[in-house]
Amino acid sequence: MLKDPVLPDYSGECLTNIVPAIFSRLFGPSPNYRLWQDQPIPALSELHSKNVVLLVLDGLGWNQLKANRERFSTFSSFKSSPITSVAPTTTSSALTSITTGLAPLQHGIVGYRMHMGGGDVMNVLRWSVAGKDVRSTYPPTLIQNIASFGGMKHAMVTRTEFGGTGFTQAHLYGARLTGWRVASSIAVEVSNLVKSGEKFVYVYYDGIDKVAHEYGFGSHYLAELRAVDRIVGDILEVLPPDTALVVTADHGQVQVDQDPIVPNEQILSNVKFQSGEGRWRWFHVKPGSEQEVISGLNELYGEIAWVRSKRQIIDEMWLGSAPTHEVAGRLGDVALIAMEPVAFFDPSDTGELKLICRHGSLSEDEIYVPLMVFEK
Incomplete structure:
Protein backbone atom coordinates (compact mmCIF):
# COMPACT_ATOMS: atom_id res chain seq x y z
CA MET A 1 0.00 0.00 0.00
CA VAL A 254 16.18 11.30 5.55
CA GLN A 255 19.37 9.42 4.73
CA VAL A 256 19.68 8.56 1.04
CA ASP A 257 22.36 5.92 0.60
CA GLN A 258 22.08 5.41 -3.15
CA ASP A 259 23.08 7.79 -5.93
CA PRO A 260 20.32 10.05 -7.29
CA ILE A 261 18.11 8.43 -9.90
CA VAL A 262 18.55 9.81 -13.41
CA PRO A 263 15.05 10.24 -14.90
CA ASN A 264 14.21 8.26 -18.04
CA GLU A 265 15.50 9.78 -21.29
CA GLN A 266 12.13 9.48 -23.03
CA ILE A 267 10.49 11.50 -20.27
CA LEU A 268 13.27 14.09 -20.32
CA SER A 269 12.80 14.54 -24.09
CA ASN A 270 9.51 16.27 -23.20
CA VAL A 271 11.10 18.45 -20.49
CA LYS A 272 12.64 21.87 -21.15
CA PHE A 273 14.42 22.11 -17.79
CA GLN A 274 14.04 21.22 -14.11
CA SER A 275 13.90 23.16 -10.85
CA GLY A 276 13.43 22.22 -7.20
CA GLU A 277 15.79 19.72 -5.55
CA GLY A 278 16.52 16.00 -5.37
CA ARG A 279 13.50 15.03 -3.29
CA TRP A 280 11.10 17.51 -4.94
CA ARG A 281 11.85 17.84 -8.64
CA TRP A 282 9.80 20.18 -10.78
CA PHE A 283 9.65 19.36 -14.50
CA HIS A 284 9.00 22.31 -16.81
CA VAL A 285 7.53 20.51 -19.78
CA LYS A 286 7.25 21.26 -23.47
CA PRO A 287 3.82 22.48 -24.69
CA GLY A 288 1.27 19.68 -24.89
CA SER A 289 3.47 17.15 -23.06
CA GLU A 290 2.16 17.38 -19.50
CA GLN A 291 -0.03 14.27 -19.49
CA GLU A 292 2.62 12.19 -21.24
CA VAL A 293 5.20 13.23 -18.62
CA ILE A 294 2.79 12.51 -15.77
CA SER A 295 1.96 9.07 -17.15
CA GLY A 296 5.59 8.20 -17.74
CA LEU A 297 6.67 9.29 -14.26
CA ASN A 298 3.84 7.36 -12.63
CA GLU A 299 4.67 4.23 -14.59
CA LEU A 300 8.38 4.28 -13.77
CA TYR A 301 8.50 5.90 -10.33
CA GLY A 302 4.96 5.72 -8.94
CA GLU A 303 5.97 3.22 -6.23
CA ILE A 304 8.78 5.40 -4.86
CA ALA A 305 7.50 8.93 -5.50
CA TRP A 306 4.34 11.02 -5.70
CA VAL A 307 3.61 12.56 -9.07
CA ARG A 308 1.42 15.66 -9.13
CA SER A 309 0.60 18.43 -11.59
CA LYS A 310 1.05 22.06 -10.63
CA ARG A 311 -2.72 22.52 -10.79
CA GLN A 312 -3.29 19.67 -8.31
CA ILE A 313 -0.72 21.06 -5.88
CA ILE A 314 -2.19 24.56 -6.05
CA ASP A 315 -5.80 23.35 -5.80
CA GLU A 316 -4.99 21.10 -2.82
CA MET A 317 -3.01 23.94 -1.20
CA TRP A 318 0.17 21.96 -0.57
CA LEU A 319 2.16 25.21 -0.55
CA GLY A 320 -0.64 27.39 0.80
CA SER A 321 -3.35 29.28 -1.01
CA ALA A 322 -4.01 32.10 -3.47
CA PRO A 323 -0.71 32.55 -5.32
CA THR A 324 -0.28 35.51 -7.60
CA HIS A 325 0.31 34.77 -11.29
CA GLU A 326 3.99 35.68 -10.79
CA VAL A 327 4.47 33.31 -7.85
CA ALA A 328 2.60 30.45 -9.59
CA GLY A 329 5.02 30.90 -12.49
CA ARG A 330 7.92 30.01 -10.20
CA LEU A 331 6.61 26.43 -9.99
CA GLY A 332 7.14 23.75 -12.62
CA ASP A 333 4.38 21.92 -14.48
CA VAL A 334 4.82 18.46 -12.94
CA ALA A 335 6.31 17.54 -9.55
CA LEU A 336 8.17 14.31 -8.78
CA ILE A 337 8.26 14.10 -4.97
CA ALA A 338 10.23 11.30 -3.34
CA MET A 339 8.20 8.94 -1.15
CA GLU A 340 11.03 6.50 -0.37
CA PRO A 341 14.61 7.42 0.68
CA VAL A 342 15.70 8.29 -2.86
CA ALA A 343 16.54 11.44 -4.80
CA PHE A 344 16.23 12.38 -8.48
CA PHE A 345 19.08 13.84 -10.49
CA ASP A 346 19.20 17.10 -12.40
CA PRO A 347 22.59 17.84 -14.02
CA SER A 348 22.08 21.59 -13.59
CA ASP A 349 21.69 21.17 -9.81
CA THR A 350 25.36 21.29 -8.82
CA GLY A 351 26.55 19.31 -5.81
CA GLU A 352 23.59 16.94 -5.82
CA LEU A 353 25.72 13.77 -5.80
CA LYS A 354 27.54 14.81 -2.61
CA LEU A 355 24.59 14.93 -0.21
CA ILE A 356 23.93 11.99 2.13
CA CYS A 357 21.01 13.20 4.21
CA ARG A 358 18.40 15.10 2.25
CA HIS A 359 15.03 16.79 2.61
CA GLY A 360 12.42 18.59 0.53
CA SER A 361 9.68 15.94 0.40
Whole structure:
Protein backbone atom coordinates (compact mmCIF):
# COMPACT_ATOMS: atom_id res chain seq x y z
CA MET A 1 0.00 0.00 0.00
CA LEU A 2 1.41 3.36 -1.05
CA LYS A 3 1.98 6.00 1.60
CA ASP A 4 0.19 9.33 1.50
CA PRO A 5 2.19 12.55 1.70
CA VAL A 6 2.01 14.37 5.04
CA LEU A 7 0.70 17.84 4.20
CA PRO A 8 1.47 20.97 6.23
CA ASP A 9 -1.13 22.03 8.78
CA TYR A 10 -1.24 25.68 7.71
CA SER A 11 -4.42 26.29 9.70
CA GLY A 12 -2.98 24.90 12.92
CA GLU A 13 0.30 23.65 14.34
CA CYS A 14 2.69 24.71 11.61
CA LEU A 15 5.87 26.76 11.34
CA THR A 16 3.86 29.56 9.74
CA ASN A 17 2.03 30.19 12.99
CA ILE A 18 4.93 30.26 15.48
CA VAL A 19 5.85 33.95 15.24
CA PRO A 20 2.20 35.10 15.05
CA ALA A 21 1.44 33.07 18.21
CA ILE A 22 4.45 34.47 20.07
CA PHE A 23 3.71 38.03 19.03
CA SER A 24 0.09 37.69 20.07
CA ARG A 25 1.31 36.91 23.60
CA LEU A 26 4.06 39.54 23.69
CA PHE A 27 2.50 42.47 21.88
CA GLY A 28 -1.23 41.81 21.45
CA PRO A 29 -3.15 42.60 18.25
CA SER A 30 -1.58 44.97 15.74
CA PRO A 31 -2.44 46.21 12.22
CA ASN A 32 1.11 45.13 11.26
CA TYR A 33 -0.09 41.54 11.39
CA ARG A 34 -3.01 41.90 8.97
CA LEU A 35 -1.66 39.12 6.72
CA TRP A 36 -1.47 36.57 9.53
CA GLN A 37 -4.19 34.06 10.28
CA ASP A 38 -5.41 33.83 13.84
CA GLN A 39 -4.29 30.23 14.36
CA PRO A 40 -3.07 29.75 17.92
CA ILE A 41 -0.58 27.00 18.77
CA PRO A 42 -1.51 25.49 22.16
CA ALA A 43 2.10 25.22 23.36
CA LEU A 44 2.60 28.95 22.72
CA SER A 45 -0.81 30.23 23.83
CA GLU A 46 0.25 29.46 27.41
CA LEU A 47 3.39 31.64 27.34
CA HIS A 48 3.62 33.97 30.34
CA SER A 49 7.12 35.43 29.85
CA LYS A 50 7.68 39.06 28.91
CA ASN A 51 10.55 38.20 26.55
CA VAL A 52 11.03 35.37 24.04
CA VAL A 53 14.11 33.99 22.29
CA LEU A 54 13.21 31.87 19.26
CA LEU A 55 16.00 29.45 18.25
CA VAL A 56 15.76 27.69 14.88
CA LEU A 57 17.98 24.61 14.53
CA ASP A 58 18.28 23.90 10.82
CA GLY A 59 17.65 20.24 9.98
CA LEU A 60 16.51 18.84 13.35
CA GLY A 61 13.38 16.81 12.61
CA TRP A 62 11.01 15.59 15.31
CA ASN A 63 11.74 11.94 14.53
CA GLN A 64 15.49 12.52 14.69
CA LEU A 65 15.05 14.30 18.02
CA LYS A 66 13.03 11.39 19.44
CA ALA A 67 15.59 8.87 18.22
CA ASN A 68 18.43 10.77 19.92
CA ARG A 69 16.82 12.09 23.09
CA GLU A 70 19.75 10.95 25.20
CA ARG A 71 22.02 13.37 23.31
CA PHE A 72 19.93 16.32 24.49
CA SER A 73 20.03 16.49 28.27
CA THR A 74 19.02 20.16 28.17
CA PHE A 75 15.74 19.47 26.42
CA SER A 76 14.46 17.27 29.26
CA SER A 77 13.15 20.41 30.96
CA PHE A 78 11.33 21.66 27.85
CA LYS A 79 7.70 21.10 26.94
CA SER A 80 7.88 19.53 23.49
CA SER A 81 5.54 18.44 20.71
CA PRO A 82 5.69 17.96 16.92
CA ILE A 83 4.44 20.53 14.43
CA THR A 84 4.59 20.54 10.63
CA SER A 85 7.00 22.34 8.40
CA VAL A 86 5.88 23.72 5.03
CA ALA A 87 6.00 22.31 1.51
CA PRO A 88 8.54 21.81 0.16
CA THR A 89 10.49 20.97 3.31
CA THR A 90 13.46 23.05 2.31
CA THR A 91 15.37 25.75 4.17
CA SER A 92 14.60 28.67 1.86
CA SER A 93 10.83 28.14 1.96
CA ALA A 94 10.60 27.15 5.63
CA LEU A 95 12.75 29.95 7.07
CA THR A 96 10.82 32.52 5.05
CA SER A 97 7.58 31.04 6.38
CA ILE A 98 8.85 31.34 9.95
CA THR A 99 9.94 34.96 9.60
CA THR A 100 6.92 36.18 7.60
CA GLY A 101 4.24 33.97 9.16
CA LEU A 102 3.04 32.99 5.68
CA ALA A 103 2.94 29.86 3.50
CA PRO A 104 5.29 29.60 0.49
CA LEU A 105 2.68 30.51 -2.13
CA GLN A 106 1.98 33.68 -0.18
CA HIS A 107 5.54 34.86 0.41
CA GLY A 108 6.81 33.58 -2.93
CA ILE A 109 9.94 31.60 -1.95
CA VAL A 110 8.60 28.32 -3.29
CA GLY A 111 11.70 26.14 -3.18
CA TYR A 112 15.45 25.75 -3.10
CA ARG A 113 15.73 26.33 -6.86
CA MET A 114 12.84 28.19 -8.44
CA HIS A 115 11.98 29.42 -11.93
CA MET A 116 12.29 33.18 -12.35
CA GLY A 117 11.09 33.32 -15.95
CA GLY A 118 12.80 32.90 -19.30
CA GLY A 119 14.33 29.60 -18.22
CA ASP A 120 16.30 31.19 -15.37
CA VAL A 121 16.38 28.81 -12.39
CA MET A 122 17.63 30.61 -9.29
CA ASN A 123 19.41 28.90 -6.41
CA VAL A 124 17.68 30.80 -3.62
CA LEU A 125 20.24 30.19 -0.87
CA ARG A 126 23.02 31.51 -3.12
CA TRP A 127 20.71 33.94 -4.96
CA SER A 128 22.42 32.88 -8.17
CA VAL A 129 21.59 31.61 -11.66
CA ALA A 130 24.14 29.32 -13.31
CA GLY A 131 26.63 30.29 -10.61
CA LYS A 132 26.26 34.06 -11.12
CA ASP A 133 24.98 36.47 -8.47
CA VAL A 134 21.61 37.87 -9.61
CA ARG A 135 20.76 40.34 -6.84
CA SER A 136 20.67 43.16 -9.40
CA THR A 137 18.51 41.16 -11.84
CA TYR A 138 16.17 39.77 -9.19
CA PRO A 139 16.29 42.18 -6.22
CA PRO A 140 15.63 40.12 -3.08
CA THR A 141 13.17 42.56 -1.51
CA LEU A 142 11.12 42.62 -4.70
CA ILE A 143 11.06 38.85 -5.12
CA GLN A 144 9.98 38.52 -1.45
CA ASN A 145 8.53 41.85 -0.31
CA ILE A 146 6.81 40.86 2.94
CA ALA A 147 8.63 42.38 5.90
CA SER A 148 9.87 39.87 8.45
CA PHE A 149 8.34 39.74 11.93
CA GLY A 150 5.35 41.90 11.04
CA GLY A 151 7.59 44.80 10.06
CA MET A 152 8.66 45.43 13.65
CA LYS A 153 12.43 45.33 12.91
CA HIS A 154 13.28 42.82 15.60
CA ALA A 155 16.77 41.57 16.41
CA MET A 156 18.12 38.37 14.93
CA VAL A 157 21.35 36.44 15.48
CA THR A 158 22.94 34.46 12.64
CA ARG A 159 26.33 33.64 11.11
CA THR A 160 28.18 36.86 10.21
CA GLU A 161 28.81 35.65 6.65
CA PHE A 162 25.06 35.31 6.03
CA GLY A 163 24.48 39.00 6.70
CA GLY A 164 24.84 40.36 3.17
CA THR A 165 23.40 37.49 1.14
CA GLY A 166 20.44 37.81 -1.18
CA PHE A 167 18.48 35.18 0.73
CA THR A 168 19.04 36.99 4.05
CA GLN A 169 17.84 40.21 2.44
CA ALA A 170 14.73 38.39 1.24
CA HIS A 171 13.63 36.38 4.27
CA LEU A 172 14.86 38.78 6.98
CA TYR A 173 13.69 41.93 5.20
CA GLY A 174 13.65 44.71 7.82
CA ALA A 175 15.26 42.76 10.69
CA ARG A 176 18.32 44.02 12.59
CA LEU A 177 21.14 41.52 12.22
CA THR A 178 23.76 40.57 14.80
CA GLY A 179 26.45 38.21 13.53
CA TRP A 180 28.37 35.39 15.18
CA ARG A 181 31.56 33.77 13.84
CA VAL A 182 31.90 30.85 16.27
CA ALA A 183 29.08 28.97 17.98
CA SER A 184 30.30 29.88 21.47
CA SER A 185 29.35 33.50 20.71
CA ILE A 186 25.66 32.75 20.17
CA ALA A 187 24.74 32.81 23.86
CA VAL A 188 26.85 35.96 24.38
CA GLU A 189 25.00 37.83 21.61
CA VAL A 190 21.61 36.61 22.87
CA SER A 191 22.47 37.77 26.40
CA ASN A 192 23.55 41.20 25.17
CA LEU A 193 20.37 41.71 23.17
CA VAL A 194 17.96 40.60 25.89
CA LYS A 195 19.75 42.69 28.50
CA SER A 196 19.52 45.71 26.18
CA GLY A 197 15.73 45.44 26.27
CA GLU A 198 14.87 43.31 23.23
CA LYS A 199 11.56 41.58 23.89
CA PHE A 200 11.95 39.18 20.96
CA VAL A 201 15.20 37.75 19.56
CA TYR A 202 15.39 35.33 16.62
CA VAL A 203 18.40 32.99 16.48
CA TYR A 204 19.45 30.73 13.61
CA TYR A 205 21.96 27.86 13.76
CA ASP A 206 22.77 25.69 10.73
CA GLY A 207 25.21 23.07 12.07
CA ILE A 208 22.94 20.01 12.23
CA ASP A 209 21.82 20.40 8.63
CA LYS A 210 25.36 20.86 7.32
CA VAL A 211 26.73 17.83 9.15
CA ALA A 212 23.82 15.57 8.11
CA HIS A 213 24.19 16.56 4.45
CA GLU A 214 27.90 15.78 4.46
CA TYR A 215 28.18 12.78 6.80
CA GLY A 216 24.70 11.29 7.27
CA PHE A 217 23.37 10.01 10.59
CA GLY A 218 26.71 8.71 11.85
CA SER A 219 29.26 9.68 14.48
CA HIS A 220 29.73 13.20 13.14
CA TYR A 221 25.98 13.77 13.40
CA LEU A 222 25.86 12.50 16.98
CA ALA A 223 28.80 14.73 17.91
CA GLU A 224 26.96 17.72 16.43
CA LEU A 225 23.85 16.92 18.46
CA ARG A 226 25.95 17.01 21.63
CA ALA A 227 27.42 20.35 20.54
CA VAL A 228 23.94 21.75 19.97
CA ASP A 229 22.91 20.59 23.42
CA ARG A 230 25.74 22.68 24.84
CA ILE A 231 24.69 25.71 22.77
CA VAL A 232 21.14 25.45 24.10
CA GLY A 233 22.43 25.03 27.64
CA ASP A 234 24.61 28.13 27.27
CA ILE A 235 21.62 30.16 26.10
CA LEU A 236 19.53 28.96 29.03
CA GLU A 237 22.26 30.01 31.45
CA VAL A 238 22.30 33.62 30.26
CA LEU A 239 18.55 34.17 29.98
CA PRO A 240 17.22 36.56 32.61
CA PRO A 241 14.04 35.77 34.56
CA ASP A 242 10.73 36.17 32.76
CA THR A 243 12.27 35.06 29.45
CA ALA A 244 11.20 32.04 27.41
CA LEU A 245 13.32 30.01 25.03
CA VAL A 246 11.34 28.51 22.14
CA VAL A 247 13.19 25.99 19.93
CA THR A 248 12.08 24.68 16.55
CA ALA A 249 13.53 23.62 13.18
CA ASP A 250 12.84 24.24 9.51
CA HIS A 251 12.65 20.58 8.40
CA GLY A 252 13.80 17.06 9.19
CA GLN A 253 16.00 14.72 7.15
CA VAL A 254 16.18 11.30 5.55
CA GLN A 255 19.37 9.42 4.73
CA VAL A 256 19.68 8.56 1.04
CA ASP A 257 22.36 5.92 0.60
CA GLN A 258 22.08 5.41 -3.15
CA ASP A 259 23.08 7.79 -5.93
CA PRO A 260 20.32 10.05 -7.29
CA ILE A 261 18.11 8.43 -9.90
CA VAL A 262 18.55 9.81 -13.41
CA PRO A 263 15.05 10.24 -14.90
CA ASN A 264 14.21 8.26 -18.04
CA GLU A 265 15.50 9.78 -21.29
CA GLN A 266 12.13 9.48 -23.03
CA ILE A 267 10.49 11.50 -20.27
CA LEU A 268 13.27 14.09 -20.32
CA SER A 269 12.80 14.54 -24.09
CA ASN A 270 9.51 16.27 -23.20
CA VAL A 271 11.10 18.45 -20.49
CA LYS A 272 12.64 21.87 -21.15
CA PHE A 273 14.42 22.11 -17.79
CA GLN A 274 14.04 21.22 -14.11
CA SER A 275 13.90 23.16 -10.85
CA GLY A 276 13.43 22.22 -7.20
CA GLU A 277 15.79 19.72 -5.55
CA GLY A 278 16.52 16.00 -5.37
CA ARG A 279 13.50 15.03 -3.29
CA TRP A 280 11.10 17.51 -4.94
CA ARG A 281 11.85 17.84 -8.64
CA TRP A 282 9.80 20.18 -10.78
CA PHE A 283 9.65 19.36 -14.50
CA HIS A 284 9.00 22.31 -16.81
CA VAL A 285 7.53 20.51 -19.78
CA LYS A 286 7.25 21.26 -23.47
CA PRO A 287 3.82 22.48 -24.69
CA GLY A 288 1.27 19.68 -24.89
CA SER A 289 3.47 17.15 -23.06
CA GLU A 290 2.16 17.38 -19.50
CA GLN A 291 -0.03 14.27 -19.49
CA GLU A 292 2.62 12.19 -21.24
CA VAL A 293 5.20 13.23 -18.62
CA ILE A 294 2.79 12.51 -15.77
CA SER A 295 1.96 9.07 -17.15
CA GLY A 296 5.59 8.20 -17.74
CA LEU A 297 6.67 9.29 -14.26
CA ASN A 298 3.84 7.36 -12.63
CA GLU A 299 4.67 4.23 -14.59
CA LEU A 300 8.38 4.28 -13.77
CA TYR A 301 8.50 5.90 -10.33
CA GLY A 302 4.96 5.72 -8.94
CA GLU A 303 5.97 3.22 -6.23
CA ILE A 304 8.78 5.40 -4.86
CA ALA A 305 7.50 8.93 -5.50
CA TRP A 306 4.34 11.02 -5.70
CA VAL A 307 3.61 12.56 -9.07
CA ARG A 308 1.42 15.66 -9.13
CA SER A 309 0.60 18.43 -11.59
CA LYS A 310 1.05 22.06 -10.63
CA ARG A 311 -2.72 22.52 -10.79
CA GLN A 312 -3.29 19.67 -8.31
CA ILE A 313 -0.72 21.06 -5.88
CA ILE A 314 -2.19 24.56 -6.05
CA ASP A 315 -5.80 23.35 -5.80
CA GLU A 316 -4.99 21.10 -2.82
CA MET A 317 -3.01 23.94 -1.20
CA TRP A 318 0.17 21.96 -0.57
CA LEU A 319 2.16 25.21 -0.55
CA GLY A 320 -0.64 27.39 0.80
CA SER A 321 -3.35 29.28 -1.01
CA ALA A 322 -4.01 32.10 -3.47
CA PRO A 323 -0.71 32.55 -5.32
CA THR A 324 -0.28 35.51 -7.60
CA HIS A 325 0.31 34.77 -11.29
CA GLU A 326 3.99 35.68 -10.79
CA VAL A 327 4.47 33.31 -7.85
CA ALA A 328 2.60 30.45 -9.59
CA GLY A 329 5.02 30.90 -12.49
CA ARG A 330 7.92 30.01 -10.20
CA LEU A 331 6.61 26.43 -9.99
CA GLY A 332 7.14 23.75 -12.62
CA ASP A 333 4.38 21.92 -14.48
CA VAL A 334 4.82 18.46 -12.94
CA ALA A 335 6.31 17.54 -9.55
CA LEU A 336 8.17 14.31 -8.78
CA ILE A 337 8.26 14.10 -4.97
CA ALA A 338 10.23 11.30 -3.34
CA MET A 339 8.20 8.94 -1.15
CA GLU A 340 11.03 6.50 -0.37
CA PRO A 341 14.61 7.42 0.68
CA VAL A 342 15.70 8.29 -2.86
CA ALA A 343 16.54 11.44 -4.80
CA PHE A 344 16.23 12.38 -8.48
CA PHE A 345 19.08 13.84 -10.49
CA ASP A 346 19.20 17.10 -12.40
CA PRO A 347 22.59 17.84 -14.02
CA SER A 348 22.08 21.59 -13.59
CA ASP A 349 21.69 21.17 -9.81
CA THR A 350 25.36 21.29 -8.82
CA GLY A 351 26.55 19.31 -5.81
CA GLU A 352 23.59 16.94 -5.82
CA LEU A 353 25.72 13.77 -5.80
CA LYS A 354 27.54 14.81 -2.61
CA LEU A 355 24.59 14.93 -0.21
CA ILE A 356 23.93 11.99 2.13
CA CYS A 357 21.01 13.20 4.21
CA ARG A 358 18.40 15.10 2.25
CA HIS A 359 15.03 16.79 2.61
CA GLY A 360 12.42 18.59 0.53
CA SER A 361 9.68 15.94 0.40
CA LEU A 362 6.63 15.22 2.56
CA SER A 363 7.61 12.12 4.53
CA GLU A 364 7.10 12.07 8.29
CA ASP A 365 10.85 12.30 8.83
CA GLU A 366 11.05 15.53 6.83
CA ILE A 367 7.87 17.41 7.63
CA TYR A 368 7.54 16.95 11.40
CA VAL A 369 9.75 19.29 13.41
CA PRO A 370 9.92 19.93 17.16
CA LEU A 371 8.37 22.83 19.01
CA MET A 372 9.98 23.07 22.45
CA VAL A 373 9.30 25.68 25.10
CA PHE A 374 11.20 26.54 28.28
CA GLU A 375 10.12 29.42 30.52
CA LYS A 376 12.60 30.77 33.03
